Amino acid sequence: MTPAGAAPTQICGLSLDDFLVRMEEFHGHASPGVTMGGFMVDAAWRQLGDAPYLNAAVETVVCLPDAVQMLTPCTLGNGFLQVLDWGKFALTLYDRKSLQGARAWLDVSRLEDYPLVANWYLRRPENQAVEKDEVVRAILAGGHGLVRVRPVRMRAGLKDQDKVPTTACPACGEYHPQRQGTLCPACAGQAYYDL
Amino acid sequence: MTPAGAAPTQICGLSLDDFLVRMEEFHGHASPGVTMGGFMVDAAWRQLGDAPYLNAAVETVVCLPDAVQMLTPCTLGNGFLQVLDWGKFALTLYDRKSLQGARAWLDVSRLEDYPLVANWYLRRPENQAVEKDEVVRAILAGGHGLVRVRPVRMRAGLKDQDKVPTTACPACGEYHPQRQGTLCPACAGQAYYDL
Structure with a gap:
């Protein structure tokens, strides 16, 4: 500097x-x-x-x-x-x-x-x-x-190194992290778009 | 495609x-x-x-x-x-x-x-x-x-257009959004680093 x-x-x-x-x-x-x-x-x-x-x-x-x-x-x-x-x-x-x-x-x-x-x-x-x-x-x-x-x-590295398990959403068929529950965020009501 | x-x-x-x-x-x-x-x-x-x-x-x-x-x-x-x-x-x-x-x-x-x-x-x-x-x-x-x-x-544009009011943190002096409260996130306990 x-x-x-x-x-x-x-x-x-x-x-x-x-x-x-x-x-x-x-x-x-x-x-x-x-x-x-x-x-x-x-x-x-x-x-x-x-x-x-x-x-x-x-x-x-x-x-x-x-x-x-x-x-x-x-x-x-x-x-x-x-x-x-x-x-x-x-x-x-x-x-x-x-x-x-x-x-x-x-x-x-x-x-x-x-x-x-x-x-x-x-x-x-x-x-x-x-x-x-x-x-x-x-x-x-x-x-x-x-x-x-x-x-x-640094208290810890900030990069998330872990691979998270994913699963197919039963409504749209797209994969998403299992921790979100069965439905993906969009099908659970958070979609930012209409078809 | x-x-x-x-x-x-x-x-x-x-x-x-x-x-x-x-x-x-x-x-x-x-x-x-x-x-x-x-x-x-x-x-x-x-x-x-x-x-x-x-x-x-x-x-x-x-x-x-x-x-x-x-x-x-x-x-x-x-x-x-x-x-x-x-x-x-x-x-x-x-x-x-x-x-x-x-x-x-x-x-x-x-x-x-x-x-x-x-x-x-x-x-x-x-x-x-x-x-x-x-x-x-x-x-x-x-x-x-x-x-x-x-x-x-789209249900709405996703870009946040509003300018948020900011204020100086009384602990570190750095500016942060007022909506976070008086202390900034780092001084409020979320710091990812030690000095």
């Missing part, structure tokens, strides 16, 4: 231009959350150092999963990224064998030193959309100095 | 070779689940047709999120991919304005016509790892014919 205020030149080894291109391609647009998340991944990875069995945990479903998926080998679908729906703008990279990790978060005590970033993060003024490109530029120009990181030790 | 048994030549407009490269890059390895998921995305998208506001829902955290994120503009972090932890190997693409969708799933009634795919999907023999590359080849050679698709109508 570069000192607060100094403009960075790279994120996880990518030039800032390459990072912006990758963010547009994967996330779809220039996003303050993904940009700050990029610096958080960068800071956590530097703190962690070499981790042969890299895993990640993000503490919100918004933006941060994409920063991790763009910059590390950890994805939701391969199981190396765990997503907690806590609504916290923080993430941890760790080695799933050693359980050594590094957690990065946003230091809100210094937020007001970066007015555009503060307005974005605190959603000010209320009911007014921020100009995302401007916030991204503010983060790239120094706002990433708000990122803090420290070593942590 | 090509007829069952006929070997496909593309997945979402990608040649099979390009698909395999993209899967290795993003998911990290050749995965039967991501490959079958690729054909499911392809089948659902063809059924759905033009969808200016494309969203996706996957019914398992395993493999399928990566197929969607590799092949569509929908990612977890941009909110256009919703992940249900149902353990069902199925997905829906839909237009979030019209709520018209197409759901793709695996037709287990025909599974035994594809022995390698059946062994992978039903985890046979027990406690024996499948040779993933072989299963991927079997899917590419015709096993994708197990994919079924049909139109659905």
Whole structure:
């Protein structure tokens, strides 16, 4: 991590231009959350150092999963990224064998030193959309100095390693985990669709 | 979708070779689940047709999120991919304005016509790892014919559009949604890490 205020030149080894291109391609647009998340991944990875069995945990479903998926080998679908729906703008990279990790978060005590970033993060003024490109530029120009990181030790690996027994739903015929009961969630009333 | 048994030549407009490269890059390895998921995305998208506001829902955290994120503009972090932890190997693409969708799933009634795919999907023999590359080849050679698709109508868009009010946790100082109470989940006892 570069000192607060100094403009960075790279994120996880990518030039800032390459990072912006990758963010547009994967996330779809220039996003303050993904940009700050990029610096958080960068800071956590530097703190962690070499981790042969890299895993990640993000503490919100918004933006941060994409920063991790763009910059590390950890994805939701391969199981190396765990997503907690806590609504916290923080993430941890760790080695799933050693359980050594590094957690990065946003230091809100210094937020007001970066007015555009503060307005974005605190959603000010209320009911007014921020100009995302401007916030991204503010983060790239120094706002990433708000990122803090420290070593942590994981209580356990977060990846669910166990294969769960599955069974065919008697109503729809599709397989689902036995622990859900006889009917699958959709046939049990949780379907999000009508046929 | 090509007829069952006929070997496909593309997945979402990608040649099979390009698909395999993209899967290795993003998911990290050749995965039967991501490959079958690729054909499911392809089948659902063809059924759905033009969808200016494309969203996706996957019914398992395993493999399928990566197929969607590799092949569509929908990612977890941009909110256009919703992940249900149902353990069902199925997905829906839909237009979030019209709520018209197409759901793709695996037709287990025909599974035994594809022995390698059946062994992978039903985890046979027990406690024996499948040779993933072989299963991927079997899917590419015709096993994708197990994919079924049909139109659905969404009961509601799945993306959470509302901004939730946040507040600083008095213990750690980090912001979290007010609805969680005063303390954030980590300070309230759910932390997955020790400092």
